[in-house]
Amino acid sequence: MTLPTRTKRRRTTTGPLVLLLALPGLLFLLLPILAVVPMSFTAGQVVEFPPEEWGLAAYRALFADPRWGQAIVFSLKVSAVAVVLSVVAAGFAAIGLSRLHMRGEALVTAVILAPLAMPVVVLALGTFQFFIQIQINGTLAGIALAHAVLGVPYVFLTVRAALSKLDMALVRSAMSLGAGTLDVLRWVYLPAILPALLSGALLVFVVSFDEVVVSLFLSGPGALTLPVKLLTEVQFNLSPTIMAVSALLLAVVVFAVVLGIVMFGVRRTVYRIAIKE
């Protein structure tokens, strides 16, 4: 409990100066993104900043067109499945690796973390080829599976960090009191890694929900995620509706980050988003 006070003190001494230096950079990066919000509230048909006339026409058009709604629902489904798959797979992988002490541990870890380092286009192309072979290209399952692969390293890393702090004497004392393998998972491992699983899940959701490269390769008729739909619309039909979609996406991400801060505190959330980028 002494750690937070110490970090707080450090922040107050260097904080103002850092903020002053970082502010121009922050504005430069943030303003173009934030400009999307006023641009979506135009009454006209043209994308402009600032809008000549304000209105909700873009949002009306967005909700009138069922294809946007479908894309949003599809994206949510994909992300939800990807979250579940990657949390389960990475959770078990991290626990298994921490307990086995096996010879090829470093190699297995490298394979699990590979999606972080691999060029996404290459990953997307390989997955695309493979999914055509096994005939799941252009399906929800296919895209979700590929997103899960992208998400596994995040969950794996957060869970592994939590496990490194787990006292093995807890496992031993549970076993000595009569706990079997499942009981040990339920009563020792799960409580210890639950926060890591939740924050990992949040990360995977953010990664999956705005993923565009893999989704573009694997998309098909009826299997179009929101970012892919957005990209194709931008190419062929740049309208205020796109700004409205962007503003909504922005709202979702802000919501996720705020949720993260409420659940896990500012420092850890910022840190996790930073390692993601």
Place this chain on the structure above:
Amino acid sequence: MADHLQSKALVATRRSPSSERDIVVTGLGKHYGAVQVLHDVSFTLRDGEFLTLLGPSGSGKTTSLGVIAGFVEPDQGDVQVAGKSIVSLPPRERNLGIVFQNYALFPHLTVSENVEFGLRMRKVPAAQRSLRSRRMLERVGLAEFAERTPAQLSGGQQQRVALARALIIDPTALLLDEPLGALDRRLRQQVELELKAIQRETGVAVLHVTHDQEEAMVMSDRLAVMRAGRIEQIDTPANVYKYPSTRFVADFLGEANLLDVLVEQSDGRLARVTYADGSCGSVHVAATRGAGGGRQGTVCIRPERLRLALASGSLHNPIEGTLISCLHLGASFRCTVKALGQELVVTLADQAEIVLPEPGEQVWLTWGALDAQLLADES
């Protein structure tokens, strides 16, 4: 000799008539890579007894406990309860209560949920669980802390929760892995007595692992001194202190003056030895040494067993020495005397009439046959 007989009688009365709950350990061997951590370790943890494995780190005491608990698989040897080998059983089927050094309480569960854990694993109904955990918490004096989490308790309280959690499953024996190591000295002395009281009350057999000799002396019915994977000596604390069998035991448990002697003759109980200055005397012989004379040996004399005199007058077989220093330690004096070509330590109880010699003065040392112990040869 009376000590031997008395202590055996004491332990015998505490034992239940059947030895169904005795844990018999025979010939344990274990190596990690090239390092042999256990050599032929054998002992019996008798029902109701408090047995301590005492030794420095790396002596194999924790590994021995691990083998009995089922966390370490031995290369050789067997562990039996009621005549049945338990060495291939998983830990959860051994029914042993274990208290770890850092207590290993489940941090997300309340105190009562921690205590109930073993019963939950045994599918005991909730009503009965909470009744028994409340009773157990009352026994360790923590009834009002039942709904707290472990993090809200002090070290001593956590330790008692760990004890309650281990006792509630009615274990064949309680295994304590340096459970007092994390407590400060004053608290430790209090907990030693509490632990001993609870053990006496419940009658459960305890196997305790520690490197703290004082802890071992205070709590144990018997103690086994371990060194480099072997048991050097196993006996009551008093006997191990009074009649150490090896140089290591003599040094590890308390302070010892070690004298090189020539053994003239020995019947295995008493021996006649010649000291460095040519004087002769009788000494007690370590049980593991055996009879026979005509070879070198080492005699151990505790500092409080040496008697110091200013004149040789009526003394029997006195040894001459020169006083080097005398320190006042409160309850006693600790004097260093140069005699027999080495420095010997003598402790004297502080008394009103005591007359201490000055450094450089000539003094005389004497001791009786039962004050000196001829040690076994080094292996």
